[in-house]
Amino acid sequence: MPQVVARRLQGLITRGEWKPGQQIPSQRVLSEQLEVSRASLREALQTLETLGLIRSEPGRGTFVTYGQEVDRGPELRWRYADSFSLLDVFQTRIMLESQIAASAALVAEGEAVEALVAATDEMQRGWEAGDLVANVEADLLFHRIVVGQCGNRMLQVLYDNVAGLLTETQRQPIPRTRTERMAESLAEHRALIAAFRARDPEAARAAMAAHIRNTALSAGVGLAP
Amino acid sequence: MPQVVARRLQGLITRGEWKPGQQIPSQRVLSEQLEVSRASLREALQTLETLGLIRSEPGRGTFVTYGQEVDRGPELRWRYADSFSLLDVFQTRIMLESQIAASAALVAEGEAVEALVAATDEMQRGWEAGDLVANVEADLLFHRIVVGQCGNRMLQVLYDNVAGLLTETQRQPIPRTRTERMAESLAEHRALIAAFRARDPEAARAAMAAHIRNTALSAGVGLAP
The missing domain is CATH 1.10.10.10 (Winged helix-like DNA-binding domain superfamily/Winged helix DNA-binding domain)
Structure with missing residues (x-):
């Protein structure tokens, strides 16, 4: 840990x-x-x-x-501002994770889907207990499980190359700046799980894109649909 | 050179x-x-x-x-077959280069657009002269210019990370296996140039996706639209 x-x-x-x-x-x-x-x-x-x-x-x-x-916009705390804008990184996340979700939905096994459910439950539990570290760790785990299920090995390598930057966008102080966002975020995770259960790549792609777009919006970053 | x-x-x-x-x-x-x-x-x-x-x-x-x-399918000559399938790499190319084209269309300057025209002309000239090396070099240059125009620095880094693999898919022996493909490929390059001139990101995204999807098809790789 x-x-x-x-x-x-x-x-x-x-x-x-x-x-x-x-x-x-x-x-x-x-x-x-x-x-x-x-x-x-x-x-x-x-x-x-x-x-x-x-x-x-x-x-x-x-x-x-x-x-x-909270008196400052979350974008002010973006750790990599000197190299990459938050907008650029969120755009990359949407592109990469949506494609990965579509690929993963075609092959994800029952065990992996249950691990996604467990991670989302833990994310919710951490939030309800005021344990923000546990909350964000479970969120990161959820996204890592999705990547691990992707059948396209090349997309996995690409993700691993920039995982540090991508996951950093999941640690934005959203819980503190827009608390109602957490309920939406959990629901979006569960929508992705439903698409995996249905083995529906396009539903998975859309669910992941919506999830990251809404996350970006809460971090003050608007992305074209 | x-x-x-x-x-x-x-x-x-x-x-x-x-x-x-x-x-x-x-x-x-x-x-x-x-x-x-x-x-x-x-x-x-x-x-x-x-x-x-x-x-x-x-x-x-x-x-x-x-x-x-020509007695063998082009996929048999895929150099990286031990690590990545041609399907995986083409799927990655479509994802990445389509997003890059959309981003580039928003910002590409006239000079860069003229460089794209020159690269496409050189690609055609190489083909007509039977100079396959010049033909593919001009093709590679075209795609590098597009990446260089992308406003999203993170996408550029991602592309550079895997450029060797992506460009390798442009060196498939398509000219030898399906010669009528070259005229289409040149027309697709010019369609992308038109989208850049119109500063239309969605037209650029669609043109690039169609171009890579058709290239994949000629290499024996079918990708969902």
Whole structure:
């Protein structure tokens, strides 16, 4: 579990040990206190920042934003803004994951479909329990399962080449900025599962495209239908 | 020009210095005779083989097939058969290049459009002169110009990641197996140019999809519309 550290830090915040607006300890101090590597800690802090629980301010430090009003657009937190726009990456996600979903719908086995159901259930459970890290991890798992079912090996390789960037768009602080989005997102996952059960590639393509388009919209990115 | 060596060898074949069915000299002998590196020679021989001018038979040698009847399906010559099927790669090409064409149509400048016209003219000229190497090089150039015009940097990176595989599908021995295909292919290039001039992304997407789908069909690969 790569996100064990992120969940521990999330616990400090949601239990109120770290208060809204408070500056958190330095990475050096934290990695010693928690007995984790600097690399794991950095990854965990990035996850929490993209989820909108903390905010790093260059030259000042990192502060708890959970429990505070959200005052900035999510696009401002896009980690790769120097190399790729959020619009470009969402456009790529729609293209690639829609084609992958269509391909996967033709071959997905019952076991894989049940794994998609379990991931969506876990995504919902994490959300209801206020466990944003578990919520987003289950979301990422869902999309990885879909890719794993794709019969076109070349599309899988293409996805793996840019998976870091694509999955980053799933960690946008949507839960904090538009909470009603979560119910829609879960319903979209279940629509894709239904298309897989029906072995309907075009329904799967449309469900995945709608899901990512709506996700993009919540992140402030409008994409042509 | 990476294809200088391929064009020299092509000349030996089309001028009849190497006869149909004849075994060609070993790579060691050839690289000395032509004073080119083994790497350049190997690349040139692969180009000629995918164009259907020669055929390497493991354990026997390499033979001139130009001027002989075509007796094998083009899919048998697919160089990457061990890793990816031709179907998978064409499906990826349609997905990626159609999206790239739509994106490029929105931004392509007049100069780039003129470069597309020049590449298509050169493709036609190479075909009419029996210069298959020049023909396919101009075809590759055309597609590279389209990618270069794409406004989505992420799609460009994705394309570059797999460009070797994608462009390999453009070197199938189509000219030898279905010669009437060349006129269609040129017309499809010009349809894409017209969509660029009209700055019509959906027309560009459709033109590129049709072009690659028809190319696939000539290589024996049927793809759903």
